[in-house]
Amino acid sequence: MQQIATVNISFPKSLLKDIDSVAEEESRTRSELLREATRMYIERKRRWKGIFAFWGREAKSARLSPSQVDKAIRQVRGLNKG
Numbered sequence: 001m002q003q004i005a006t007v008n009i010s011f012p013k014s015l016l017k018d019i020d021s022v023a024e025e026e027s028r029t030r031s032e033l034l035r036e037a038t039r040m041y042i043e044r045k046r047r048w049k050g051i052f053a054f055w056g057r058e059a060k061s062a063r064l065s066p067s068q069v070d071k072a073i074r075q076v077r078g079l080n081k082g
Helices: 013-025 030-061 066-076
Strands: none
Touching: 013 030
8 A cells, every 4th residue: 555645835825726626626635636736747747858858869860959959940830931
């Protein structure tokens, strides 16, 4: 069985109100909601880290400079021409 630790954290009252509102809508406790939100945040950070690592390796193997990568991204996003 996984051990549980209790943690005290502070939230602005308006954010806590939003947390409680969502928890109530989803029939969860505040703790359940915050655990799930934390898991989702950590997973998203890991995915982005993996994406950046992958494309960093790709850029390196293609011998692209950071400015070339930036220029390509800006072109794809339509932020500049050429």
